[in-house]
Amino acid sequence: MATVRIPPVLRPKTGGQSEVEAAGSNVGEVLRNLTEAHPDTQGQLFGEDGDLNRYVNVYLNDEDVRVLDGLGTGVKDGDTVVILPAMAGGAS
Amino acid sequence: MASGAGVKTIEEIEPFEAAQEIEGGDVVLVDTREPHEYQEAHLENGKLVPPGLLADEIATAAPDKSARTILYCRSGNRSAIAAAQMQELGYEDVASMAGGILAWQEQGLPVVAASGMTAEQRDRYSRHTLLPEVGVDGQVKLLNAKVLLLGAGGLGAPTALYLAAAGIGTLGLVDDDVVDASNLQRQVIHNTERIGMPKTESARLFIEALNPDVNVVEHRGRLDAGNILEIIGDYDIVVDGADNFPTRYLLNDASVRLRKPVVSASILGFDGQISTFVPFEGPCYRCLYPTPPPAELAPSCSANGVLGVMAGTMGTLQANEVIKLVLGAGEPLVGRLLLYEALGTTFTELKVRRDPECPICGENAPEIPESEMGRFPDYDLFCAGAGGDR
Numbered sequence: 001m002a003t004v005r006i007p008p009v010l011r012p013k014t015g016g017q018s019e020v021e022a023a024g025s026n027v028g029e030v031l032r033n034l035t036e037a038h039p040d041t042q043g044q045l046f047g048e049d050g051d052l053n054r055y056v057n058v059y060l061n062d063e064d065v066r067v068l069d070g071l072g073t074g075v076k077d078g079d080t081v082v083i084l085p086a087m088a089g090g091a092s
Numbered sequence: 093m094a095s096g097a098g099v100k101t102i103e104e105i106e107p108f109e110a111a112q113e114i115e116g117g118d119v120v121l122v123d124t125r126e127p128h129e130y131q132e133a134h135l136e137n138g139k140l141v142p143p144g145l146l147a148d149e150i151a152t153a154a155p156d157k158s159a160r161t162i163l164y165c166r167s168g169n170r171s172a173i174a175a176a177q178m179q180e181l182g183y184e185d186v187a188s189m190a191g192g193i194l195a196w197q198e199q200g201l202p203v204v205a206a207s208g209m210t211a212e213q214r215d216r217y218s219r220h221t222l223l224p225e226v227g228v229d230g231q232v233k234l235l236n237a238k239v240l241l242l243g244a245g246g247l248g249a250p251t252a253l254y255l256a257a258a259g260i261g262t263l264g265l266v267d268d269d270v271v272d273a274s275n276l277q278r279q280v281i282h283n284t285e286r287i288g289m290p291k292t293e294s295a296r297l298f299i300e301a302l303n304p305d306v307n308v309v310e311h312r313g314r315l316d317a318g319n320i321l322e323i324i325g326d327y328d329i330v331v332d333g334a335d336n337f338p339t340r341y342l343l344n345d346a347s348v349r350l351r352k353p354v355v356s357a358s359i360l361g362f363d364g365q366i367s368t369f370v371p372f373e374g375p376c377y378r379c380l381y382p383t384p385p386p387a388e389l390a391p392s393c394s395a396n397g398v399l400g401v402m403a404g405t406m407g408t409l410q411a412n413e414v415i416k417l418v419l420g421a422g423e424p425l426v427g428r429l430l431l432y433e434a435l436g437t438t439f440t441e442l443k444v445r446r447d448p449e450c451p452i453c454g455e456n457a458p459e460i461p462e463s464e465m466g467r468f469p470d471y472d473l474f475c476a477g478a479g480g481d482r
Contacts, residue, residue, distance in 0.1 A: 008363050008396075009388075009389050009390070009391060010389075018433075055381070055382075055384060055386070055389070056385070059442050062440075062442050063442075063443050064442070064443065082440070082442065085385045085389045085390065086337070086381040086385055
């Protein structure tokens with residue numbers, strides 16, 4: 001099982017949880033397990049074509065999966081998958 | 093004073109007498125202390141000849157043995173001994189200043205520092221100069237540095253406070269907003285009495301009272317494609333505390349073009365992020381976030397809320413990064429994204445790599461010709477278009 005760290009903006013879609021355990025042998029599987037358990041996260045993470053949205057950064061432990069094998073990046077027990085959208089705070 | 097068998101008595105004069113003679117001109121002034129004492133403070137035009145090197149170096153400092161020569165040291169002892177030595181060497185008109193530089197300063201007479209700091213500055217920054225990684229040289233670098241703060245709000249406020257305290261010589265502030273009561277939960281550079289005042293003016297008042305060494309330059313307005321190159325061009329480092337994505341992307345584009353490092357942070361709720369972008373040495377903002385998120389994934393603080401002290405935590409981390417860049421000390425967060433979560437008080441570090449395909453700083457990024465330098469893509473459109481269907 002890997003731990004998926006949920007950014008604040010997505011926590012309302014995971015019942016408020018900031019960390020969710022999800023199974024999978026690679027990052028793609030882990031994220032799909034996440035979206036199955038919490039369907040409201042699907043649209044935020046994945047586009048219509050099933051690819052990860054470009055504005056969402058995903059890290060395996062501390063490395064961006066884009067420099068590894070993307071969604072095919074292998075995941076071991078105890079690894080952490082971090083979902084990170086950009087923030088700009090401020091006033092609306 | 094000093095005399096013994098066969099040694100002529102040397103002349104001693106009071107500091108005010110020395111000052112009068114010096115003002116009259118035609119005096120050779122010699123400082124008989126050690127280099128570190130001289131660095132800290134010395135009399136203007138005083139030439140350093142440390143006691144151990146007197147025999148070797150006095151001829152260079154005072155070539156004319158008949159010229160009026162005044163010697164001083166810290167309290168009058170070493171200069172008296174040096175005066176006697178010089179007489180032995182044939183100097184005809186030598187005097188030692190009684191009480192040394194201590195007495196001189198006590199009488200309110202002025203001193204200068206080789207390091208470029210006044211006596212007040214040496215006192216003010218003493219806790220800095222004691223640190224080997226800073227020292228007098230480092231403090232002078234801070235005093236000569238020019239840093240631009242994008243935003244005098246949540247992040248800009250604490251950053252400005254600590255950069256001003258550190259003695260950053262020129263602080264530019266870009267903000268078009270006025271102080272509002274709801275700012276005061278986190279923008280601690282402002283206060284209740286200054287509600288309604290332009291933020292740059294409010295910040296300037298605080299900074300001037302904290303540290304008169306700092307020159308505050310107010311840029312009341314927003315950065316846009318028409319003014320950004322001109323504005324950031326005058327500064328060494330930019331601190332990004334912008335409250336919107338288009339400005340962050342514009343700043344990135346411009347700072348890479350001009351090769352200006354940017355210390356960039358953002359806060360929301362209980363979360364903060366910070367990284368330092370040094371063009372071509374590390375990734376740029378576009379390498380990290382190639383596309384901005386759609387609006388629903390990027391709420392604002394006014395909609396979502398932010399813990400006030402988050403601004404302080406991330407803002408002071410920004411100040412820390414700026415100081416390290418100016419000093420050339422430590423390890424700035426280049427290629428590193430630091431995440432802070434306040435509820436758990438946890439820090440997480442993620443690696444950020446240069447993207448070889450980055451349209452701004454990648455290998456194939458287009459060379460910007462002079463004529464295009466001031467022209468930027470429409471970032472408002474770029475950001476509005478993100479996330480698909482329009």
